[in-house]
Amino acid sequence: MNSRKILIYACYVLLAIWIIFPIYSIALYSFMPEIETLAAPTHWIPDNPNIDAYILVLGGKGKGGETWLGGRPLAQSEPFKYGLLNSAIVATATTLIAVLVSSCGAYAFARFNFRARNAWLVSLLFSRMLPATAMIIPYYVMFATWRLIGTHIGMIITYLALSIPLATWILIGYFSSLPVDVEKAARIDGCGRLETLFRVVIPMAGSGLASVAVIVWLLSWGEFLFALVLSAGTPAQLMPPTLTAFLAPLVVQYPTYAAAATMISLLPVIVVATVFQRYITRVKIVDPMVITVEKGPLA
Amino acid sequence: MTTAAIGAGAVIVVGGVAYYLSSQAPPGPSTTTAAATTSEIMTTGAPVTSAARPSTELVFSVWEWNPAMVKENVDVFNQQYNENARMDLVPGDYYATLESRIIAKTPVHMVYQHMPWMTRWYKAGWLQPLDDIEGINDMANDMIPYLWDYVQMPDGKHLGSIYWFGTFTVQYNGKVLQKAGLADADGYITDPPKTWDDLLNQCEQMKKAGIADTPLLNRWNQEFSWNICQGFEFQCICEGEELVDKKTHDPIFDLNTPVLAVCENMRDAYKRKLVPEGILTQTLSENEQVFSTGKYAYAVEVDYNIGNIYNVPEKSPDAGSFHFMSPQPGKAQTGGMVYPAFYALTNHKYYNRPADEAKRTENLFKFYSWKDKNGDYLVAKKWMKEFYLGQAYKPLFEDPEIVASYRKYYSEKDWELLKQNNFTGEPQWAMRGVVWYAPWREKLQEMLQSLVLGKVSPKDTVTNMRALADELRKKYGGAEVWTS
């Protein structure tokens, strides 16, 4: 079996390269001094690494050596900092509400039979099929009328709309894979249906809920188009458009700022991913359409 | 039920925080203006009894070109006028993003403009004519005359002031040309090519001699507004191709006008590998930067980059040897393509602005376009001195500080040439007031890329361009939209 083990380890190394090379590429440019960025071939280890780009991106003043700044602070850094904060708030709020609403709904779909159940399941899936670019204008018009453009509430509502169908779909499969007997026992012991849900099912479904929470959080943190159209330039501006402000095609800026800003924006993502990676691997895939609900399971 | 209560409580708390935050002032110089007030108190030794800063903020939406400088200027404006103005940086696609915001009536007061979009925005009712602004005639008389004429639409209204203007020319790296024997000992070109074919032949010479692998850096980068369309427009001006009839706004180019020669030349340059292979996917920054590496002989560039990059020793190994060509190759033998960018105001009526807010907007406009509260050309001087963005006021071209700054990087000959180009040059009259030009230019980028790559022949490209122009002219109208 030695050759097999060697093959496996070789594949591990390949996988590590596949993942790490892109991240190293951008990390590299974030630590390079400006002059070195144009060097060809690429300096794989910078000659004079420094964190000037990070200081500038976070609002510090230029030392005077930066081209195009003349000692001024980067104008994009303040919106960027607000963007990070706003995105964190909106993403967290969306996650809490989405998990709550979709777990209630998913429980109903998983355990109960009611008319239009199948029709609603299908519509949940199809709501994801329309591209984001299609929904933008109606959202824009709606939000302009209700004065929700550039508000945190508006963005939370938008992301709830994008994430609840997906979250529900996943949770239906998850709930239905949980053993019904525990719930039945709870009901026999006198728990109301709502109580069963909150006191019995949800603790059991911890890892499923956690994985859905991660999915929703990452979706709300990284969504670009709606953030650009509905929030850029407003008090509630989210991180994605403020980050692309560093890309600056019209300014002859060296690429260190965008690299540093991207690295900074990756920190929360890495934390979330690392903490929750064990939950995400436990997402069980069950086709919600196939689940049959026994007659009167929790009578 | 406790978990439900906790859940509901959490939702309420988060919702409350979100609501609170959304009612806060936007990020911006609110902190700096507060500090300025304090310092005012400190210096005068008396509490500032003047009115507090206005509560409605003025929004100045800018694109990505040195926003740090714009922000600094906004702070000065706020301090001088005791104002509440904010710079709003629009990332990436400036016009698309702003257009959707204006359609939704999100507050925007002052914007940047280029000519094709200015026409379109005015027709959509989004721009404010400037003719009623107090003092505007003084400003107009101060400006270089043809620039004020340029911003006048066919209905007589003036729409913008000059943020900066400069001239696109073919620039060359004297050191590289010297190696090919095309430049004299001082690095000036001895025999400027008379036509674009001559230019290509010179490039091929240099390529064969191994001096430069891809000697020509055409303006063919990929970007939202400054892209291959600009390179095309430049070559059209060089050949005297007008594209649009000034009176009727009909497209007047076809297979018999110089545009065909322009298209053939563009395809030729790529086919003979005289331009870098990846030029169509390079960003604007990349295109501008690589000319300084000494690997290229010619580039179609805007005049400010010589002082910003090419002749700057810290950024360019061949610093000191970059110059303008004059006249440009081509039938028209023109000095170059004058290209301005403007400040413009959004329409007061469209936004239902109260009169005092409109007045404040006008102050902001005059501060940037002309003079500050103390009567200095504050903003104009800064842009010109630090970043070589030409300004509309002739006295600035004689200001000793500014001249000294230019002469650091521009040779005497080039400096005179620059002044001549800017004072007597020709902007593109073809697109002024032409409503269909902006949507046409939109589709043009792709057509030109296909042309260059050889996917569509020059003849077919011209035919397609003309067909599209006719279609859009029919759809959006021509000169008659101004008179009806």
Place this chain on the structure above:
Amino acid sequence: MVALKSGHPESSVRRLTDRQFAYLLVIPLVAFEFALVLYPMTQSFLISLSTYDVSGTKPTFVGLQNYVDAFFDPYVQRATVVSMQFACTVVALSVLVGLGVALLLNEELRGRAIVRVLALLPWAIPEFSVGIIFSYIFSNVLGTLNGLLYSLGLIRSYTSFLNPDLAVYIVALAFVWHYSPLASFFFLGAVQTIPADLYKQAKIDGAGMVRRFRVVTLRFLRYPLLIVLVLATVEALRAFDIIFVLTYGGPAGSTSTLSYLIYTETFRTLQMGYGATISWYLALVTFIVTSLYFILIGRWR
């Protein structure tokens, strides 16, 4: 466990039937979906029935004329081809890479936890950030891929990866980097449920590694495969951020997928009606493709 509830005041609470309870739980969900998904979708359809003027604000009702125009529009036709190129590449590679990584992660070797975190990372990074990261890799002026190939001696001068012939596949590759972890975790979940005895049995029967894979593993992958195909196709057809950041629709329109075309038509040309038309067209294409999946793989035994 669950405490006995003594004296539960059942009699004083009006008892809902199971069905009513279910409706109660589902109502917020449904109301939300109506307001924020179905209503905008209807609006979008209504918008698609008009053309707009140069300012994008004055609509003129034209009925289904937009749909007819889109059918004959060469830009739409070309965008369909590009979308197909993009989606096929993404789906094929996502399945392959996802499956490979899943099998790898299934192995019980040291370092597995760290590798799992790494494997999840590209998917956790937002799509537009992935676009930014890959623009540093594929740039033909300062790209690290060029640098790598040059340092390894494989190329003599920097080439342009984002040229019109390759661009759509390159962008698809970047998208696969971002998307395949999701596929691999679906596959991993399924692969982990395969009882080890089946492999033992197959080995005893003399099956080699490949044969074992075909006979044992594939059987359990049928449903995850369907899910991955559907999700990957839907996401690939919808993909916008990465194209916007990496190529702006690509040299000579070679990465202008339908999704990107919708953006161009809606926001740059300000023909919102036409943009909405194309988006319904895209939704139709997505629906057809996913239905095909269900039919084909649903019947595979």
